[in-house]
Amino acid sequence: MADQQHRGGTRLGRRNDPDRRDRIIDACLDVISRHGVSGTTHRKVAAQADVPLGAMTYYFDGMDELLREAFTRFATGVSDVFARRMEAASDAQEARQAVVTLILEDVFGDDRALVLSHELYTLAAREPAYRALTTAWMARSRDALERHFDPETARMLDALIEGLSIHRALDDQARDPREVEIAVERITRA
Amino acid sequence: MADQQHRGGTRLGRRNDPDRRDRIIDACLDVISRHGVSGTTHRKVAAQADVPLGAMTYYFDGMDELLREAFTRFATGVSDVFARRMEAASDAQEARQAVVTLILEDVFGDDRALVLSHELYTLAAREPAYRALTTAWMARSRDALERHFDPETARMLDALIEGLSIHRALDDQARDPREVEIAVERITRA
DNA sequence: GCCGTATGCGTACGATCGTACACAGTATGT
DNA sequence: ACATACTGTGTACGATCGTACGCATACGGC
Structure with missing residues (x-):
């Protein structure tokens, strides 16, 4: 009891902070990437989002809802980037190049996303409730790819x-980017 | 306090149970596959292995050592099967078929292994301490494959x-086994 | 300016965890 | 047969967690 959150100069963080809920979700993703789902607690997320502990149960009906919303936001974001890159390609060859770029930049370049993906995969592999999320994510990826390739x-x-x-995430030694290019080339040759 | 573990008919589980430690490790893998690493506790593992709680700290210096040993055993086991299947193949074509069989039977057929793999991947993606384990595992897989294919x-x-x-783990709908065959075929064609 | 009402939060409770440690039980040397 | 050393365990402690709930605060009608 003492230093509350009185953020910045505004009188009180009270009523006029409509994106509090959004900030909590983003904070949750940060905490997950640093401590894993298992190490994610209401207290850590609250601290990261700079909201009081009580706000956690006020905005979310328990930890599950928070996790589900956080991962939904994450998967949707990644999925959007994927889809946009595929839409930008105008033929199969450009699509292949787009996939390579996507792997090398969006995936390999973002350690946070790599960790978050695995956390979600693990959750989904064990709990069917999260399976809907990953299934939808993968379906969207496939749809994007099917603009340029046959379904198979x-x-x-x-x-x-x-x-x-x-x-990339599990092997310490660096890899030749050309290898990605070749692999994509081979798998897309019918 | 009351019903201790006095297993079976033998006088006391006391001194004459040399593979207690092994049983704990196996039990740990079971618990991980059912509750995830996050839900794995000394108490659950002890119950599963049918040993008293005190045995946990007696045989292992904390949870970390237990997890590391458990995953080491798991990775070694999977790796062994992989290597043996590759050794059995006498040319590239047989090797391709061996890989297909490995995927369809050893991987797709064992949900427990699928879950455990992801749990380990997630751990390793976030904590470098576990990276050594996955790196070694992957190195061994590559070595096995290099008996029949070039390193790339x-x-x-x-x-x-x-x-x-x-x-397989994250998508609910069943897949055509032939797809695996085709994918392996494409990726191995230089 | 006052008051009812909805919004948001501080705090405390019960559960569960890992771990330490005093002690019980067994084997061994004599 | 007894003393001694070692192997294994029951239990209790401190920390940490999710969550519920009474209360403070700000808003809107009058």
């Missing part, structure tokens, strides 16, 4: 992307 | 296997 190839390519991500 | 192809193929595993 789209699924294989999607799997390859995931596999390369894992190797 | 071996790495791509290994990545593909991981990717297909993920899709």
Whole structure:
């Protein structure tokens, strides 16, 4: 009891902070990426979002709802980038290049996203409730890929992307970017 | 206090149970696969292994050591199967078939292993301490594959296997086994 | 300016956890 | 047969968690 949150100069953080809920969700993703789902607690998220502990149960009906909303936001964001990159390509060859860029930049370049993906995968692998989220995510990826590839190839390519991500996250030694290019090339050749 | 563990008919579980430690490790893997790393506690593992709580801290210096040993055993086991299947193949074509079989049977057929893999991946993605484990595991897979494929192809193929595993674990709808065959075929064609 | 009402929060409770440690039980050397 | 050393365990402690709930605060009608 003492130093409350009286953020900045505004009188009180009280009523006029409509995106409090959004900030909590973003903070939650930060905490997950640093401490894992298991190490994510209401208290840590509250501290990160700079809101009082009581706000957690006020805005969310328990930890599950918070996690589900956080991962939904994450998956949607990643999915959007994916879809946009695919839409920008105008033929199969450009699409192949887009996939390579996506892997090398969006995936390999973002450690936070790599960790968050795995946290979500693990959750979904064990609890069917989160399966809907990953299933939808993958369906969207496939749809994006199917703008340029046949359905079968789209699924294989999607799997390859995931596999390369894992190797990147779990293997310490650096890899030749050209290898990604070659792999994409091979898997998309019918 | 009351019903201790006096297992079976033997006088006392006391001194004559040399594989207690092994049983704890196996029990730990069971608990992880059912509750996740986050939900794995000394108490649950002890109950599963049918040993008293005090045995946990007696045989292991804390939770970390237990987890590390458990995952080491798991990764070694999976790795062994992988290596053995590759050794059995006598040419590239047989090797391709061996990989397909491995994916369809050993990976797709074992939900427990699928979950455990992801739990380990997630741990390793966030904590470098576990990275040594996954790095060694992957190195061994690559070595096994390099008996029949060039190093570059071996790495791509290994990545593909991981990717297909993920899709299997995270996508609800069943897949055509032939798709696996085609993907392996494409990625191994230079 | 006052008051009812909805919004948001400080705090405390019960549960559960990892871990330490005093002690019980067994084997061994004599 | 007894003393001694070692192996294994029951239990209790401090920390930390999610969550509920009484209360403070700000808003809107009058």
